[in-house]
Amino acid sequence: MAPGLAAGWNERESGAHGIEVGTHRQRSDRFEEACQVLIGLLSPQETITFKGSCYELTDARSNPKPVQQPHPPICIGSSGEKRTLRTAARCTQDWNFDSGTPERFSGARDVLHQHCTDVGRDPAEIPLSGQVQFTGDSAATAATAAAPHAAGRGSRSSTCVRRTHRPHWSRWPERCRSCAEAARSPCPSATERLLKRAQSRVTRRGD
Numbered sequence: 001m002a003p004g005l006a007a008g009w010n011e012r013e014s015g016a017h018g019i020e021v022g023t024h025r026q027r028s029d030r031f032e033e034a035c036q037v038l039i040g041l042l043s044p045q046e047t048i049t050f051k052g053s054c055y056e057l058t059d060a061r062s063n064p065k066p067v068q069q070p071h072p073p074i075c076i077g078s079s080g081e082k083r084t085l086r087t088a089a090r091c092t093q094d095w096n097f098d099s100g101t102p103e104r105f106s107g108a109r110d111v112l113h114q115h116c117t118d119v120g121r122d123p124a125e126i127p128l129s130g131q132v133q134f135t136g137d138s139a140a141t142a143a144t145a146a147a148p149h150a151a152g153r154g155s156r157s158s159t160c161v162r163r164t165h166r167p168h169w170s171r172w173p174e175r176c177r178s179c180a181e182a183a184r185s186p187c188p189s190a191t192e193r194l195l196k197r198a199q200s201r202v203t204r205r206g207d
Contacts, residue, residue, distance in 0.1 A: 001066060002094070003038065006077040007031040007084050028083035030054045035074065035091040042071035075129075079108045088126075089115035097130040102147045105130055 007027040008014060014021045021027065033052040040048035041062035050057045066072050073093035078084035079100070088095050089112055097105050113123040132145045 001068065001072045002075055003072060004075045004077060004096070005031070005035060005038070006098075007080070024080075024083075028080070028087075031084065032087045035076070035087055039071055039074065039091060042066055044070060077131075079104070081108070081111045085112045086115045086119075088112060089119050089121060092126060094127050094129065097128070099131050099133070 008021065008031070009027075011021050022030070033050075033054045036052075037048070037050055037055050037057065040050060040057075041060065042065070044065060047059040047061055048057055049059055074091055075094040075096055076084070076088040076092040077096040077098055078088055079098050085108065095109075095112060097108055100108075109128060112126070116123040116126070130145075132141060134141050135144075
Protein backbone atom coordinates (compact mmCIF):
# COMPACT_ATOMS: atom_id res chain seq x y z
CA MET A 1 0.00 0.00 0.00
CA ALA A 2 1.20 3.49 -0.87
CA PRO A 3 -1.40 6.17 -0.02
CA GLY A 4 -1.48 9.11 -2.42
CA LEU A 5 -2.40 12.47 -0.90
CA ALA A 6 -3.01 15.98 -2.17
CA ALA A 7 -4.68 19.14 -0.89
CA GLY A 8 -7.67 18.78 -3.21
CA TRP A 9 -9.29 21.18 -5.64
CA ASN A 10 -12.23 19.43 -7.32
CA GLU A 11 -15.47 20.92 -5.99
CA ARG A 12 -17.60 18.17 -7.52
CA GLU A 13 -15.63 15.39 -5.84
CA SER A 14 -15.57 17.18 -2.50
CA GLY A 15 -19.26 18.03 -2.67
CA ALA A 16 -20.15 14.40 -3.28
CA HIS A 17 -18.68 13.61 0.15
CA GLY A 18 -20.16 16.66 1.86
CA ILE A 19 -16.80 18.39 2.14
CA GLU A 20 -16.37 22.07 1.38
CA VAL A 21 -13.32 22.70 -0.79
CA GLY A 22 -12.52 25.96 0.97
CA THR A 23 -9.85 28.52 0.22
CA HIS A 24 -6.25 27.70 -0.68
CA ARG A 25 -5.22 28.41 2.89
CA GLN A 26 -7.95 26.22 4.37
CA ARG A 27 -7.07 23.34 2.07
CA SER A 28 -3.39 23.68 2.91
CA ASP A 29 -4.13 23.75 6.65
CA ARG A 30 -6.26 20.60 6.40
CA PHE A 31 -3.74 18.87 4.19
CA GLU A 32 -0.79 19.56 6.47
CA GLU A 33 -2.62 18.27 9.53
CA ALA A 34 -4.12 15.29 7.66
CA CYS A 35 -0.64 14.11 6.67
CA GLN A 36 0.48 14.16 10.30
CA VAL A 37 -2.66 12.38 11.46
CA LEU A 38 -2.45 9.67 8.81
CA ILE A 39 1.22 8.97 9.46
CA GLY A 40 0.51 8.78 13.18
CA LEU A 41 -2.38 6.35 12.74
CA LEU A 42 -0.39 4.09 10.42
CA SER A 43 2.73 4.08 12.61
CA PRO A 44 3.55 1.35 15.17
CA GLN A 45 2.43 3.20 18.33
CA GLU A 46 -0.86 1.94 19.76
CA THR A 47 -2.55 5.33 20.00
CA ILE A 48 -2.14 8.87 18.71
CA THR A 49 -3.16 12.14 20.31
CA PHE A 50 -3.22 15.17 18.06
CA LYS A 51 -4.64 18.65 18.47
CA GLY A 52 -4.74 20.98 15.50
CA SER A 53 -6.99 23.65 14.09
CA CYS A 54 -8.71 21.18 11.73
CA TYR A 55 -8.40 17.78 13.41
CA GLU A 56 -8.30 16.62 17.00
CA LEU A 57 -7.68 13.06 18.16
CA THR A 58 -7.34 11.71 21.69
CA ASP A 59 -5.81 8.25 22.14
CA ALA A 60 -7.07 7.31 18.67
CA ARG A 61 -6.37 3.78 17.40
CA SER A 62 -6.04 2.28 13.95
CA ASN A 63 -5.79 -1.49 13.76
CA PRO A 64 -4.58 -3.77 12.33
CA LYS A 65 -1.29 -2.03 11.73
CA PRO A 66 0.14 -2.18 8.18
CA VAL A 67 2.92 -4.59 7.31
CA GLN A 68 5.13 -1.79 5.98
CA GLN A 69 7.23 -0.17 8.68
CA PRO A 70 7.51 2.38 10.12
CA HIS A 71 4.42 3.11 8.00
CA PRO A 72 3.43 2.75 4.32
CA PRO A 73 5.22 5.21 2.02
CA ILE A 74 3.21 8.40 1.56
CA CYS A 75 3.06 9.82 -1.96
CA ILE A 76 2.20 13.51 -2.11
CA GLY A 77 1.08 15.10 -5.35
CA SER A 78 1.64 18.83 -5.36
CA SER A 79 3.35 21.82 -6.89
CA GLY A 80 2.28 24.61 -4.52
CA GLU A 81 5.55 26.28 -3.65
CA LYS A 82 4.71 27.86 -0.28
CA ARG A 83 2.66 25.23 1.54
CA THR A 84 2.16 21.86 -0.14
CA LEU A 85 5.77 21.39 -1.19
CA ARG A 86 6.81 22.30 2.34
CA THR A 87 4.46 19.63 3.65
CA ALA A 88 5.91 17.20 1.11
CA ALA A 89 9.42 17.96 2.36
CA ARG A 90 8.33 17.05 5.88
CA CYS A 91 6.07 14.07 5.24
CA THR A 92 6.41 12.41 1.85
CA GLN A 93 8.40 9.37 0.76
CA ASP A 94 7.53 9.98 -2.90
CA TRP A 95 6.76 13.30 -4.59
CA ASN A 96 4.51 13.36 -7.65
CA PHE A 97 4.49 16.40 -9.92
CA ASP A 98 0.92 17.02 -11.08
CA SER A 99 1.40 18.35 -14.60
CA GLY A 100 3.29 20.89 -16.68
CA THR A 101 6.44 21.46 -18.68
CA PRO A 102 9.91 20.16 -17.81
CA GLU A 103 10.74 23.72 -16.75
CA ARG A 104 7.84 23.75 -14.27
CA PHE A 105 8.89 20.33 -13.01
CA SER A 106 12.45 21.57 -12.54
CA GLY A 107 11.30 24.68 -10.71
CA ALA A 108 8.99 22.78 -8.38
CA ARG A 109 11.67 20.21 -7.70
CA ASP A 110 14.15 22.91 -6.75
CA VAL A 111 11.60 24.46 -4.37
CA LEU A 112 10.98 21.03 -2.81
CA HIS A 113 14.71 20.52 -2.34
CA GLN A 114 15.03 23.93 -0.68
CA HIS A 115 12.20 23.07 1.71
CA CYS A 116 14.02 19.80 2.48
CA THR A 117 17.14 21.76 3.34
CA ASP A 118 15.12 24.10 5.55
CA VAL A 119 13.65 21.21 7.58
CA GLY A 120 16.94 19.30 7.73
CA ARG A 121 16.06 16.51 5.33
CA ASP A 122 18.21 15.06 2.55
CA PRO A 123 16.39 15.65 -0.79
CA ALA A 124 17.88 12.39 -2.11
CA GLU A 125 15.53 10.52 0.22
CA ILE A 126 12.51 11.53 -1.88
CA PRO A 127 11.97 9.78 -5.24
CA LEU A 128 10.40 12.00 -7.88
CA SER A 129 7.67 11.16 -10.37
CA GLY A 130 5.33 12.99 -12.70
CA GLN A 131 2.08 12.62 -14.61
CA VAL A 132 2.00 12.46 -18.38
CA GLN A 133 -1.23 12.70 -20.36
CA PHE A 134 -1.68 10.27 -23.24
CA THR A 135 -2.44 12.33 -26.33
CA GLY A 136 -3.20 9.47 -28.69
CA ASP A 137 0.33 9.50 -30.11
CA SER A 138 2.49 6.84 -28.47
CA ALA A 139 5.81 8.27 -29.60
CA ALA A 140 4.91 11.83 -28.58
CA THR A 141 3.73 10.67 -25.17
CA ALA A 142 6.94 8.71 -24.60
CA ALA A 143 8.97 11.76 -25.65
CA THR A 144 7.06 13.93 -23.19
CA ALA A 145 7.80 11.44 -20.42
CA ALA A 146 11.49 11.45 -21.37
CA ALA A 147 11.81 15.24 -21.50
CA PRO A 148 12.84 15.82 -17.84
CA HIS A 149 15.56 13.15 -18.16
CA ALA A 150 16.82 14.47 -21.47
CA ALA A 151 17.03 17.96 -20.02
CA GLY A 152 19.16 16.74 -17.14
CA ARG A 153 16.39 17.38 -14.63
CA GLY A 154 15.29 13.79 -14.28
CA SER A 155 13.57 12.07 -11.43
CA ARG A 156 14.81 8.77 -10.12
CA SER A 157 13.46 5.40 -9.22
CA SER A 158 13.10 4.39 -5.58
CA THR A 159 14.60 1.01 -6.48
CA CYS A 160 18.34 0.46 -6.23
CA VAL A 161 19.49 0.74 -9.83
CA ARG A 162 22.16 -1.89 -9.34
CA ARG A 163 19.57 -4.33 -7.99
CA THR A 164 21.75 -5.02 -4.95
CA HIS A 165 19.05 -4.21 -2.40
CA ARG A 166 15.36 -4.93 -2.25
CA PRO A 167 13.33 -1.72 -2.76
CA HIS A 168 12.18 -0.36 0.58
CA TRP A 169 11.69 3.35 1.00
CA SER A 170 12.74 3.55 4.66
CA ARG A 171 16.20 2.04 4.17
CA TRP A 172 17.08 2.29 0.46
CA PRO A 173 18.80 5.71 0.48
CA GLU A 174 21.03 4.77 3.41
CA ARG A 175 21.87 1.30 2.12
CA CYS A 176 22.75 2.71 -1.30
CA ARG A 177 24.56 5.79 -0.05
CA SER A 178 27.89 4.45 -1.28
CA CYS A 179 26.47 4.04 -4.77
CA ALA A 180 26.50 7.52 -6.34
CA GLU A 181 24.10 6.57 -9.12
CA ALA A 182 21.51 5.19 -6.71
CA ALA A 183 21.81 8.07 -4.29
CA ARG A 184 21.42 10.79 -6.90
CA SER A 185 19.78 9.59 -10.10
CA PRO A 186 19.21 6.43 -12.13
CA CYS A 187 21.96 5.28 -14.46
CA PRO A 188 21.18 5.76 -18.18
CA SER A 189 20.41 2.09 -18.70
CA ALA A 190 17.82 2.14 -15.92
CA THR A 191 16.20 5.27 -17.35
CA GLU A 192 16.10 3.75 -20.81
CA ARG A 193 14.47 0.59 -19.47
CA LEU A 194 11.80 2.61 -17.70
CA LEU A 195 11.04 4.68 -20.79
CA LYS A 196 10.88 1.62 -23.06
CA ARG A 197 8.51 -0.08 -20.63
CA ALA A 198 6.28 3.02 -20.48
CA GLN A 199 6.26 3.34 -24.29
CA SER A 200 5.35 -0.33 -24.62
CA ARG A 201 2.40 0.08 -22.26
CA VAL A 202 1.24 3.24 -24.02
CA THR A 203 1.43 1.48 -27.40
CA ARG A 204 -0.64 -1.46 -26.16
CA ARG A 205 -3.29 0.87 -24.74
CA GLY A 206 -3.37 2.85 -27.95
CA ASP A 207 -3.98 -0.33 -29.95
